[in-house]
Amino acid sequence: MLVKIVGKENVLTKPEDIAPYKRDASAFEGETPIAVVLPSTAKEVSEILSLCNENNVPVYVRGGGSSLTGSSVPLGGIVISTKRFDKILELNITDRYVVVEPGVRLDDLNYYLSKYGYMYPPDPASSIAATVGGSISTNAGGLGGVAYGATKNWVMGLEVVLANGQITFFGGKTLKRSAGYDLASLMIGSEGTLGVITKAILRITRVPESKTRIVAYYRSEDELGAALKNLRDSDINITMMEFLDRESMESVKKTLGIEYPEGAEYMLMIDVSGSSDETKRMSSAALQIISGTSPITFRAASNKAEMDAFYSARKGLYSSTLLQRSSPSETVIIGDIVVPPTEVPATLKEIKEYIRSHGVHAVLFGHIGDGNIHMNIFADMANEQSKQSAFDLLRESGIIAVKHNGSVSAEHGIGMEKVDLLIEELKMKNASVNYELMKAIKNAFDPKNILNRGKLFGAR
Amino acid sequence: MRLIPRTYLTGGSFLERDRLIADIYQEAQKCINCGFCESVCPTLPASGYRESFGARGRVNLAKEFIAEVSSGKKASIELGNYINSCLSCYACLQVCPAGVNAGHISDMLKRAIADEGLFVKNQENAVARMIVSTTLKYMDPLGLREECTEWARGIRFEESGTILYTAHMYQLLPYIEGLKRLVTSMESLTGIFAGIISSSPQLVKAVKVFVDRQLLKRTNTMLRNISALLRASGIRFSYLGANEPYPGTLLYDMGYVKEFSEYANRVYSMFNASGVKEIITIDPHTYDLLKNVYPKYVSGFNVKVYHYLDLLNPGLFKSGDIRVKVTYHEPCHFVRRTGYNLPKDVLEKTSALMLPRHNGRNTMCCGGPDEAFYPRISNAVSERRFMELKETGADFIITACPICFENLNKDESVVDISEWLSKLVNA
Numbered sequence: 001m002l003v004k005i006v007g008k009e010n011v012l013t014k015p016e017d018i019a020p021y022k023r024d025a026s027a028f029e030g031e032t033p034i035a036v037v038l039p040s041t042a043k044e045v046s047e048i049l050s051l052c053n054e055n056n057v058p059v060y061v062r063g064g065g066s067s068l069t070g071s072s073v074p075l076g077g078i079v080i081s082t083k084r085f086d087k088i089l090e091l092n093i094t095d096r097y098v099v100v101e102p103g104v105r106l107d108d109l110n111y112y113l114s115k116y117g118y119m120y121p122p123d124p125a126s127s128i129a130a131t132v133g134g135s136i137s138t139n140a141g142g143l144g145g146v147a148y149g150a151t152k153n154w155v156m157g158l159e160v161v162l163a164n165g166q167i168t169f170f171g172g173k174t175l176k177r178s179a180g181y182d183l184a185s186l187m188i189g190s191e192g193t194l195g196v197i198t199k200a201i202l203r204i205t206r207v208p209e210s211k212t213r214i215v216a217y218y219r220s221e222d223e224l225g226a227a228l229k230n231l232r233d234s235d236i237n238i239t240m241m242e243f244l245d246r247e248s249m250e251s252v253k254k255t256l257g258i259e260y261p262e263g264a265e266y267m268l269m270i271d272v273s274g275s276s277d278e279t280k281r282m283s284s285a286a287l288q289i290i291s292g293t294s295p296i297t298f299r300a301a302s303n304k305a306e307m308d309a310f311y312s313a314r315k316g317l318y319s320s321t322l323l324q325r326s327s328p329s330e331t332v333i334i335g336d337i338v339v340p341p342t343e344v345p346a347t348l349k350e351i352k353e354y355i356r357s358h359g360v361h362a363v364l365f366g367h368i369g370d371g372n373i374h375m376n377i378f379a380d381m382a383n384e385q386s387k388q389s390a391f392d393l394l395r396e397s398g399i400i401a402v403k404h405n406g407s408v409s410a411e412h413g414i415g416m417e418k419v420d421l422l423i424e425e426l427k428m429k430n431a432s433v434n435y436e437l438m439k440a441i442k443n444a445f446d447p448k449n450i451l452n453r454g455k456l457f458g459a460r
Numbered sequence: 461m462r463l464i465p466r467t468y469l470t471g472g473s474f475l476e477r478d479r480l481i482a483d484i485y486q487e488a489q490k491c492i493n494c495g496f497c498e499s500v501c502p503t504l505p506a507s508g509y510r511e512s513f514g515a516r517g518r519v520n521l522a523k524e525f526i527a528e529v530s531s532g533k534k535a536s537i538e539l540g541n542y543i544n545s546c547l548s549c550y551a552c553l554q555v556c557p558a559g560v561n562a563g564h565i566s567d568m569l570k571r572a573i574a575d576e577g578l579f580v581k582n583q584e585n586a587v588a589r590m591i592v593s594t595t596l597k598y599m600d601p602l603g604l605r606e607e608c609t610e611w612a613r614g615i616r617f618e619e620s621g622t623i624l625y626t627a628h629m630y631q632l633l634p635y636i637e638g639l640k641r642l643v644t645s646m647e648s649l650t651g652i653f654a655g656i657i658s659s660s661p662q663l664v665k666a667v668k669v670f671v672d673r674q675l676l677k678r679t680n681t682m683l684r685n686i687s688a689l690l691r692a693s694g695i696r697f698s699y700l701g702a703n704e705p706y707p708g709t710l711l712y713d714m715g716y717v718k719e720f721s722e723y724a725n726r727v728y729s730m731f732n733a734s735g736v737k738e739i740i741t742i743d744p745h746t747y748d749l750l751k752n753v754y755p756k757y758v759s760g761f762n763v764k765v766y767h768y769l770d771l772l773n774p775g776l777f778k779s780g781d782i783r784v785k786v787t788y789h790e791p792c793h794f795v796r797r798t799g800y801n802l803p804k805d806v807l808e809k810t811s812a813l814m815l816p817r818h819n820g821r822n823t824m825c826c827g828g829p830d831e832a833f834y835p836r837i838s839n840a841v842s843e844r845r846f847m848e849l850k851e852t853g854a855d856f857i858i859t860a861c862p863i864c865f866e867n868l869n870k871d872e873s874v875v876d877i878s879e880w881l882s883k884l885v886n887a
Contacts, residue, residue: 009508016538017510019524020517025494038509065511066495083509103509105499111817128555129495319557328489 012036028070040084042198050165058453063134066126069415102133121148139189141411146369147239159199163446192452194445208273212283216298217264225345227293240271241369248363251320321376329382335375339406372410419458488522497552506840515552515562540583549792549825570715586654588714599705611680621737627746638670685882693773744793787854790823791861803860814852828863842867
């Protein structure tokens with residue numbers, strides 16, 4: 001039947017063809033699906049879903065397969081790969097939108113837009129691999145989050161195929177809309193549990209004309225926090241605000257040879273953007289502010305090469321930590337929490353204390369400007385104790401984040417990894433009813449629970 | 461599951477297969493499955509986005525293979541087409557945050573496939589097997605050593621220990637082009653034909669019938685241009701003519717390392733017998749092979765290796781019309797294997813160079829050498845790259861490798877760098 005819908009070359013059933021679809025970028029390995037299907041039209045997706053719904057077969061949608069929480073790992077059923085949905089369909093600069101298919105990778109989209117001087121701002125570190133559909137499904141953020149927010153701020157409309165095969169459209173080509181429930185927003189971060197996205201209308205914005213990058217080094221969380229507060233209180237247009245802790249800087253030093261001053265516990269890196277004149281004025285204001293926050297050293301990059309060198313410390317951090325694994329069975333699990341930016345110093349202190357007292361090997365870094373803290377946690381997957389310690393830290397950091405009015409997940413989603421933490425967060429916020437509401441919504445969209453069964457809600 | 465073969469774990473003597481398995485394991489286990497490699501792997505979209513035809517998928521297959529063979533059994537997993545279709549372009553390595561070379565994992569798996577002893581079922585590519593047989597017999601993949609000298613007719617070469625080494629690369633293009641058309645039109649019968657030729661290698665010479673005569677004329681001119689450019693630069697060199705052997709590139713590329721090792725030593729003996737001290741190569745594959753691979757497989761290999769561009773006198777080239785817009789397709793074997801950037805430097809000085817999106821170490825493969833083994837995948841890769849090069853808006857697409865030229869030669873804007881340089885000299 002599937003062959004009849006998409007043609008035999010687009011239905012994979014051989015074990016060798018299916019093997020790669022059992023895993024994504026998380027630590028989870030799924031169960032072998034019956035088949036992998038590669039449709040290229042909404043109509044084909046509709047027929048596939050209709051067939052699966054009728055026969056109660058679970059469906060797992062996969063974009064770039066770069067989920068860090070197991071969102072795209074199948075637990076049996078069939079996999080729908082969106083990779084053949086790889087077209088950019090329409091660009092409307094006047095109305096500031098682009099219409100794309102879900103399998104387009106974010107870097108490819110931005111390369112295309114850059115030719116016109118525009119960009120689609122959500123920029124997760126995995127943007128080279130992550131697809132439009134996948135990043136909408138996890139409400140991905142990224143380095144530009146401090147200025148541009150997350151994916152939810154940039155989605156205008158979505159074509160969606162519902163679990164029963166019905167094709168519908170949420171939102172549209174207008175920025176404003178006040179017409180009942182915002183179902184397009186409901187799809188964002190739903191991790192493939194409500195429908196299959198087959199087309200997206202995305203907001204775009206101009207690429208800033210000019211940019212200056214500034215780095216500063218601090219001895220403590222409080223000094224780092226003071227810089228964060230004073231910069232955010234100013235009128236400076238900050239388009240990136242990142243931090244690295246000492247262990248992160250040490251990793252980067254070992255692998256990339258990027259030095260840091262003695263006594264530095266934290267590195268702060270910001271981008272100031274705007275027109276050339278604005279950038280000049282604002283970067284000098286930013287330097288003024290930073291000089292008043294007791295940094296060990298600070299400076300602005302004087303040219304593009306220096307800007308790139310600073311950036312490589314942050315962008316190369318993942319590689320740097322990976323290259324320091326002590327054995328092939330050791331892996332790096334990535335933590336992801338968020339707190340209001342003013343709560344960052346206290347949150348960092350608590351997490352650091354936990355890491356110290358429990359002897360876990362982890363480095364901290366992240367998008368400090370929007371309160372998003374990441375951790376690269378080393379875990380030997382062949383050693384139960386090491387694995388448990390890593391997952392304990394993940395859990396504890398989530399609890400600490402909620403205590404500081406934050407959340408257990410900033411931009412990686414829930415998937416298979418954080419189901420318990422999500423329930424815990426809602427409990428701590430006296431909002432357990434939200435989970436029941438989410439289940440009711442899921443039931444309204446997908447009564448047979450065929451879409452991404454076993455994710456977000458855990459139980460199959 | 462025993463992850464590493466016993467001999468490796470206990471530090472005992474390394475059996476060749478155990479070492480190969482251990483090496484694959486070591487490289488594959490570093491992978492964190494992020495998928496970055498897959499996003500730049502040219503064979504993934506070319507296969508219709510089947511992940512096992514992409515870099516990450518191949519690493520996953522390597523893990524499945526290791527799981528099977530590490531228990532001491534032969535592998536039943538069918539890896540043949542997924543692995544043999546890897547172009548070994550190493551685009552994957554450039555973007556991997558964990559430093560995994562998925563292309564090299566494929567290289568090692570190709571060796572495992574060629575070994576025969578590791579799999580329940582033979583998984584060799586029939587055309588690759590055929591090329592091994594014919595190369596070993598004729599010292600040329602198509603048995604056309606005589607035909608490969610045609611370009612040099614009428615040219616008098618010097619007596620010298622320095623040779624111009626064509627490695628048959630340009631000469632074989634017109635025959636491969638014909639063969640490619642045949643393979644594409646009769647895909648289901650390719651295996652049968654290749655099998656017949658493997659057992660009766662002399663039949664390969666029938667490929668002459670399918671030669672693309674127009675291309676033959678052009679490639680002969682390219683070779684004559686290269687020779688003329690060297691002479692104009694005052695370089696003295698000889699040419700081995702019908703005694704020139706093919707270097708064995710495809711044997712090595714397709715994992716036939718044992719055969720390659722013996723073959724390379726034969727080639728070196730031929731060089732020695734002809735008193736060769738210095739070799740001027742004219743393509744990136746041979747340049748890389750002689751510079752980086754031969755010294756590992758040929759004991760006492762002591763020949764100085766050049767690329768012909770190294771030896772050209774820069775004063776020969778008039779500055780050119782810098783209003784002429786050109787783009788340059790950087791060969792993988794230059795930018796990623798040997799760090800050789802001279803063609804780009806020359807083009808920058810003589811024209812308005814416009815680089816495509818994928819350039820430098822992130823260049824994109826042209827689809828070779830899959831054109832002989834998986835023509836559909838190769839065509840899809842080259843089509844994509846050709847479109848990217850066209851999008852630069854350049855008037856000319858310059859290639860610096862005969863294989864790249866063949867795969868990208870889709871309209872009259874595509875020219876080999878030897879043609880371009882000759883035009884500059886004669887301008």
